[in-house]
Amino acid sequence: MEGTILKTEDFNAWFGSTQVLKNLNISIAKHKITAIMGPSGCGKSTFIRCINRMHELNQNATTTGKIYLDGQNIYEQNPTILRRHIGMVFQNPNPFNTMSIYQNVIAGYTLNGYKLNRAERDVVVEESLENAALWDEVKDNLHKKGTFLSGGQQQRLCIARSLAMKPEILLLDEPTSALDPISTAKIEELLFGLKQSYTIIIVTHNIQQAARISDFSAFFYLGEVSEWDETKTIFTNPKNIQTQNYITGRFG
Amino acid sequence: MKERLRYRNARNLVFKFFVIVFTLISVVPLVLLILYIFKQGISVINWNFFTSLPKPVGEIGGGIFNALVGSLLIILVATMMAVPFGVTTGMYFSENSRNWVYKLAHLSVDVLQGIPSIVIGIIIYLWLVKPFGKFSAFSGSVALSFMMLPSIIKSTEETLKLVPHALKEASLSLGVPYYKTMLRVVMPAGISGILNGVILGVARVAGETAPLLFTAFGNPFLSLNIFKPMASLPLIIFNYAISPYDEWHRLAWGASFILVSMVLILNILTKLTEKRWKVQF
Amino acid sequence: MQLQVQQTRIIRRLKIREALFHKTLSLSAIILIILLFCMFLTLLVSSLPSIKALGLKFIYGNTWDPVSGEFGALSFLVGTLLTSLLALLISTPFSLTIGLFLGEYYPKGWFSALLKNAVELLAGIPSVIYGFWGIYFIVPIVRSLEMKLGAPPIGVGIFTASLVLSIMIIPFSASLIRLVISMVPVTLKEAAYSLGATRFEVIRYIIIPYIRSGLSAGILLALGRALGETMAVTMLIGNTQALPHSLFATGDTMASVIANQFTEATGKVYFSALIEIGLFLFVVTTIINIIGRNIIKRFES
Numbered sequence A: 001m002e003g004t005i006l007k008t009e010d011f012n013a014w015f016g017s018t019q020v021l022k023n024l025n026i027s028i029a030k031h032k033i034t035a036i037m038g039p040s041g042c043g044k045s046t047f048i049r050c051i052n053r054m055h056e057l058n059q060n061a062t063t064t065g066k067i068y069l070d071g072q073n074i075y076e077q078n079p080t081i082l083r084r085h086i087g088m089v090f091q092n093p094n095p096f097n098t099m100s101i102y103q104n105v106i107a108g109y110t111l112n113g114y115k116l117n118r119a120e121r122d123v124v125v126e127e128s129l130e131n132a133a134l135w136d137e138v139k140d141n142l143h144k145k146g147t148f149l150s151g152g153q154q155q156r157l158c159i160a161r162s163l164a165m166k167p168e169i170l171l172l173d174e175p176t177s178a179l180d181p182i183s184t185a186k187i188e189e190l191l192f193g194l195k196q197s198y199t200i201i202i203v204t205h206n207i208q209q210a211a212r213i214s215d216f217s218a219f220f221y222l223g224e225v226s227e228w229d230e231t232k233t234i235f236t237n238p239k240n241i242q243t244q245n246y247i248t249g250r251f252g
Numbered sequence B: 001m002k003e004r005l006r007y008r009n010a011r012n013l014v015f016k017f018f019v020i021v022f023t024l025i026s027v028v029p030l031v032l033l034i035l036y037i038f039k040q041g042i043s044v045i046n047w048n049f050f051t052s053l054p055k056p057v058g059e060i061g062g063g064i065f066n067a068l069v070g071s072l073l074i075i076l077v078a079t080m081m082a083v084p085f086g087v088t089t090g091m092y093f094s095e096n097s098r099n100w101v102y103k104l105a106h107l108s109v110d111v112l113q114g115i116p117s118i119v120i121g122i123i124i125y126l127w128l129v130k131p132f133g134k135f136s137a138f139s140g141s142v143a144l145s146f147m148m149l150p151s152i153i154k155s156t157e158e159t160l161k162l163v164p165h166a167l168k169e170a171s172l173s174l175g176v177p178y179y180k181t182m183l184r185v186v187m188p189a190g191i192s193g194i195l196n197g198v199i200l201g202v203a204r205v206a207g208e209t210a211p212l213l214f215t216a217f218g219n220p221f222l223s224l225n226i227f228k229p230m231a232s233l234p235l236i237i238f239n240y241a242i243s244p245y246d247e248w249h250r251l252a253w254g255a256s257f258i259l260v261s262m263v264l265i266l267n268i269l270t271k272l273t274e275k276r277w278k279v280q281f
Numbered sequence C: 001m002q003l004q005v006q007q008t009r010i011i012r013r014l015k016i017r018e019a020l021f022h023k024t025l026s027l028s029a030i031i032l033i034i035l036l037f038c039m040f041l042t043l044l045v046s047s048l049p050s051i052k053a054l055g056l057k058f059i060y061g062n063t064w065d066p067v068s069g070e071f072g073a074l075s076f077l078v079g080t081l082l083t084s085l086l087a088l089l090i091s092t093p094f095s096l097t098i099g100l101f102l103g104e105y106y107p108k109g110w111f112s113a114l115l116k117n118a119v120e121l122l123a124g125i126p127s128v129i130y131g132f133w134g135i136y137f138i139v140p141i142v143r144s145l146e147m148k149l150g151a152p153p154i155g156v157g158i159f160t161a162s163l164v165l166s167i168m169i170i171p172f173s174a175s176l177i178r179l180v181i182s183m184v185p186v187t188l189k190e191a192a193y194s195l196g197a198t199r200f201e202v203i204r205y206i207i208i209p210y211i212r213s214g215l216s217a218g219i220l221l222a223l224g225r226a227l228g229e230t231m232a233v234t235m236l237i238g239n240t241q242a243l244p245h246s247l248f249a250t251g252d253t254m255a256s257v258i259a260n261q262f263t264e265a266t267g268k269v270y271f272s273a274l275i276e277i278g279l280f281l282f283v284v285t286t287i288i289n290i291i292g293r294n295i296i297k298r299f300e301s
């Protein structure tokens, strides 16, 4: 594929003795939005948590196979350093409750001990909040705690926090499933704008969402990629019967 | 049948009455104790009582300055030793379970909590007093720090287990190393719970006398050298209470009043930190 | 190239710090285990002279005479058991009713909140203050009681110590009992109520049988507390090294004899015998604690 940023090769993942990802071979296009779909429990979260090596933090969790980021196997890199290049946004917004909005955005720098001066910090905060379409709403309250924001705002704050690190890839695990439709629309819109400069992988339960925003879609079924292609193709001409059933709403 | 029902209802009422009365009776000693200490203590307390040293037998007046300073110093040193160790142990407990170290160490905490304080005094005497040939405030602090450990360890473990996993994941996903995640994200989120345990620990040892008998030993003069014997409030209360002199009894009442007030304040403080901690999540 | 080297250095530093952190945590847990083990070992080793010199006579002998070198701890054993059991006997009805009051009758409301705080406060008051208060407040009462009963009006003694001890352990056992009572499943109680049982009958036939093991654990743990309680008992028991012949007699407990004699014990066997008493206390309270906690844990799950 043209402009591949991430590629898995015979990738498997386990929780103890149960295999949750089976022989994954998939490529992710650079500066595109890839949607991961599939019935619940099929391994979507596990997959994206393998991309930033969060999976292995679970007890007894193991993996085999390779994932290449820019041609380098991430399983041969230091996981902590790797995570600085890969942002992640979770299903439920999780801003740091002891920090202000401002501190939340630059948390990746302060917690990692990067020294920024005042002006640099201000730039990072403003830029990231702008990118997350939150700046206008919070610019007067930057030093208040992030926990008093609405759920949708909190989620955008979490996106801003990830963007502040200027990641190569942004992983989102059902980022809108806990939000109302208006907040969801806002986030979809902002993701659309972000793909100029970021590669986005989004897990979604919502077929319409995948159709609306993604360039590529992968359909997971029982830990396997049963199909992946351009979103257009998947939705108009699915090759696989499970995919067909899923997108026409026959199960899942 | 009706007869029987009446009997059952009567029995029910009598029992309830009995429960209420017994409960009320058990509050009586507390009220008496507090009132008595208040009454005896308040008349002794004045500026001089805080700032002067005890007078020899036969002289009127004198204060407990040395004991007050001694108590604060001994507890401060004990806290400084117990907190780092207790927090790291509690953190280990919150992160690991089901391995043998966890089980055995957890058992050790339970055992430690149950050891009579006088026995701790003996042990520390054998470790730190006998080998050096002299009593010291430091050995007293060590004894008290052992007694503080269980509450610090347990509250650290429980609080950190309650910190939402999502917070930890957020930090790790930003590429923050595990140790920094624990120290700078997880611990601050649980800080008031940990603080609660520390205050609880201080409250527990503030009035401990038995472990100080053979360690800090007591000292009629003001001493700031932690490697020498030192006075403390509980010791001064004990020594003066069993003495035959009225004037010393008066000092002991004053000291008791101060000590009970300290414990009371620490108690209230734990309530406050507990509240804050509960609101947080 | 330069960047590569720098990167490697950063990663190395990171790894070292992570390892150091993990080591520190597990080391503290291991040190704790070692410390506890050393505590036991210290007591054991320091008791050896006495164990060798006295053997079992230490337990059945009731003469404690440093001058003649006879150290039989029987009277302290008896004194300890007597005061602790008597204190349990006095306190249990009260702790049980407080437990019922807070756990079953009035779990909410301002008075219960007040009572709970009062009980906690009672638990926080230092032992030495209970002792001091006992000398001034309880001793005269007991003395006048003794006069009425025709016993020698000493005031201090086993009974006085037990009385104050019972006040001291009420908070502890009451809160444990409240805990186990509050764990009785609501469905069980509701089932009984729906059959027309009165509250007394629910308590008698549902709650008490259900919490029996938890209750005994609570009492056991309170006993563990009472056995090692030192200051108040030392100040109130009269400190006599002889078998008590009545409840009002003076005596000594294991803890009080240590408190009184430890710093002035001269002679190897004397000193060691006092430590052996400490060892004995350590072992007994540890066993009681482990059993009690296990029962409670099993009850909780």
Ligand SMILES: Nc1ncnc2c1ncn2[C@@H]1O[C@H](COP(=O)(O)OP(=O)(O)O)[C@@H](O)[C@H]1O
Residues within 6 Å of the ligand: A015, A020, A038, A039, A040, A041, A042, A043, A044, A045, A046, A047, A058
């Ligand atoms: N912490 C865990 N321990 C054991 N099994 C897990 C754990 N988390 C998820 N699983 C299992 O792994 C499978 C995949 O889970 P997940 O990746 O979360 O699915 P999805 O995100 O697609 O709903 C599921 O069958 C789930 O039961």
Ligand SMILES: [Mg+2]
Residues within 6 Å of the ligand: A044, A045, A046, A173
């Ligand atoms: Mg999921």
